[in-house]
Amino acid sequence: MIAVESLYKQFGELKVLKGIDLNVEQGKVVVVIGPSGSGKTTLLRCLNILETPTSGKVQIEDLSLDFSSKVAAKKIATFRRQTGMVFQSYNLFPHMTALQNVMEGPITVKKEAKAQVNERAKRLLSKVGLGDKVNFYPFQLSGGQQQRVGIARALAMEPKVMLFDEPTSALDPELVGEVLRVMKELAQEGMTMVVVTHEMKFAREVADEVIFMDDGMIVERGTPKEIFEAPKAERTKQFLQLISSGV
Numbered sequence: 001m002i003a004v005e006s007l008y009k010q011f012g013e014l015k016v017l018k019g020i021d022l023n024v025e026q027g028k029v030v031v032v033i034g035p036s037g038s039g040k041t042t043l044l045r046c047l048n049i050l051e052t053p054t055s056g057k058v059q060i061e062d063l064s065l066d067f068s069s070k071v072a073a074k075k076i077a078t079f080r081r082q083t084g085m086v087f088q089s090y091n092l093f094p095h096m097t098a099l100q101n102v103m104e105g106p107i108t109v110k111k112e113a114k115a116q117v118n119e120r121a122k123r124l125l126s127k128v129g130l131g132d133k134v135n136f137y138p139f140q141l142s143g144g145q146q147q148r149v150g151i152a153r154a155l156a157m158e159p160k161v162m163l164f165d166e167p168t169s170a171l172d173p174e175l176v177g178e179v180l181r182v183m184k185e186l187a188q189e190g191m192t193m194v195v196v197t198h199e200m201k202f203a204r205e206v207a208d209e210v211i212f213m214d215d216g217m218i219v220e221r222g223t224p225k226e227i228f229e230a231p232k233a234e235r236t237k238q239f240l241q242l243i244s245s246g247v
Contacts, residue, residue: 001026001192002047002161003064007056009042016042018216020056024161024209027190031203031224034213035239040196043213044163047194048083049076060161081109084154088166090146092138098125098149099134102156110157117156124152128182144175151182162186164195200243204228212236 002024009017016039024030032040045051047058053067060082065071092101102121106112125134128148138146147167154162164183168176180202187193187206197203203210203224210227212220212235220233231237 003059005057008054010054028208029187029193030209031207032196032211038213039216082160084159084162086164086167097135102153128152143171144178147179162193
């Protein structure tokens with residue numbers, strides 16, 4: 001489903017990703033954990049080419065991009081449509097209702113018929129528990145509700161893969177659960193997902209595979225049980241001890 005080979009990313013002299021190899025099977029949930037600055041978000045942004053890799057290959061199903069040479073913008077745009085991205089900040093259009101925010105992408109990017117998109121958008125807002133908020137503007141919604149609109153907006157593009165970058169980090173603690181609940185439902189429905197998160201409970205419960213990153217590299221990977229109960233790498237052990245002690 002997703003195949004990443006020898007992925008490197010530099011910003012000037014700063015090497016952020018240092019040869020990432022990653023495979024994600026269809027319908028699986030991969031959770032990426034690690035300290036701040038380890039390259040987790042950059043990896044996600046390279047998966048949907050919001051950041052252009054310095055070198056390496058990225059493939060989703062039968063579409064592959066090789067960054068050993070310049071890749072055409074049209075090819076990148078086609079590739080990006082296979083992914084839905086949910087960010088830390090909600091990035092909703094403030095002048096649009098929840099319904100309009102969800103409809104915007106399919107209409108402007110995919111040129112779909114408005115009536116068809118309208119029905120899908122309403123269905124998706126109901127799916128994330130906001131069927132009664134379709135005509136609310138972002139300022140009328142809580143942070144958790146805005147993030148759920150963001151998830152519905154990403155799903156409206158009918159992606160093959162969902163990418164989540166710390167989707168609960170900007171939320172008050174009491175609002176985290178409602179977003180994680182929607183993500184759990186997506187996982188149960190078989191959506192392929194790559195999730196960067198600091199929510200270790202979510203990683204334990206939902207992930208098929210947990211990846212620990214540090215210093216731009218994948219240090220260790222395994223099932224939640226393997227990573228959280230019997231990590232092999234010393235760096236993984238140190239990180240999990242810090243997390244568990246609340247440091």
